[in-house]
Amino acid sequence: MKKRTIATILTGVLLVVGLTGCGAAKQTEENEKDLLASIKEAGVIKVGTEGTYAPYTYHDDSGELVGYDVEVAQAVAEKLGVKAEFVETKWDSIIAGLDAKRFDIIVNQVGITPERQQKYNFSIPYTYTKGALIVKESNQDIKSFEDLSGKKSAQSLTSNWAKLAESYGAELVGTDGFNQSIDLVLAGRADATINDNLTFYDYVNQKPDADVKIAALSDESSQNGILIRQGNESLVEAIDAALAELTADGTLKQISEKYFGVDVSVEQ
Structure with a gap:
């Protein structure tokens, strides 16, 4: 009698769980349609x-x-x-x-x-972009991403570029964005910054006399x-x-x- 009761209860629980799952899936589908x-x-x-x-x-x-x-x-x-x-x-x-x-x-x-x-x-x-390692024009110490080890890299801390810099052993200096990162490099408060190559090209188009250069480009596109x-x-x-x-x-x-x-x- 006890076994029959337990089996009955388990069947009921599974049925409720199944219906709940179906209901959740239906609700998700409705939410998808609702947003658009x-x-x-x-x-x-x-x-x-x-x-x-x-x-x-x-x-x-x-x-x-x-x-x-x-x-x-x-x-x-x-x-x-x-x-x-x-x-x-x-x-x-x-x-x-x-x-x-x-x-x-x-x-x-x-x-x-x-x-x-x-x-x-x-x-x-x-x-589609490539990562650019950016340093001061006069910098001769950093010629590759590997050279970032032990150096300071100015980055937005939650960006992919920050993770890339950190993966090469750089010490991160947090910034609000690219312009601030460049400013820190120019001021000597950071050794480098990584960002996409297109952002750099636009920057030098706007400021052709800026004392910065690309030391290296990533092999793969992002x-x-x-x-x-x-x-x-x-x-x-x-x-x-x-x-x-x-x-x-x-x-x-x-x-x-x-x-x-x-x-x-x-x-x-």
Whole structure:
């Protein structure tokens, strides 16, 4: 009698668990549809971005938010039939802002990494870059990434570049972004900084007399995509379709060449 009762109870528990699992899956699917639907209903997609990271996302002389990432986000929004509303956030707290649902996506040169892919969804890549090890023009001690061992590298502490510098034995000096990192290198408070090569090229175009150089470039390209919370597959698919269309019609190439002189939306 006891065995029959226990078996009955276990069967009931398993049935409840199974129904709960199905319910959770259904709820997740509904949430996915709801976010894309709510974005379209509101006519706005909220985009997290720094606003201090030229040439990707920054303010021009008139104070307007501009940049490669800004125009990509606007073009994607247009394909979705909505407008992009930007929420400017410091890099070190931008992913936390996505988690807190302060915005729907992040368009801010977020590197596609296995670690991030475990927690978030990414769009297909829209930028390919290489890591640049940047030092003062007069620096003869650092000629490769291996030479960073025991040296100070100025970095945004939560960035991929900080992890790369640390992997070569560098002591990290925390900064708010690329310009501050360069300033520390020029002031001698840091020996080097690592960032993508395109950001460096834009910097020297703006400041041709800057006393900095690239000591080394990484062998492999990094891929950057739009970051999206998990559980929003329909939004991911819509953004991927938009990026594919923007590639096919030449829009991404046009935006790339405007800011870099080359097409950074494809791997070189």
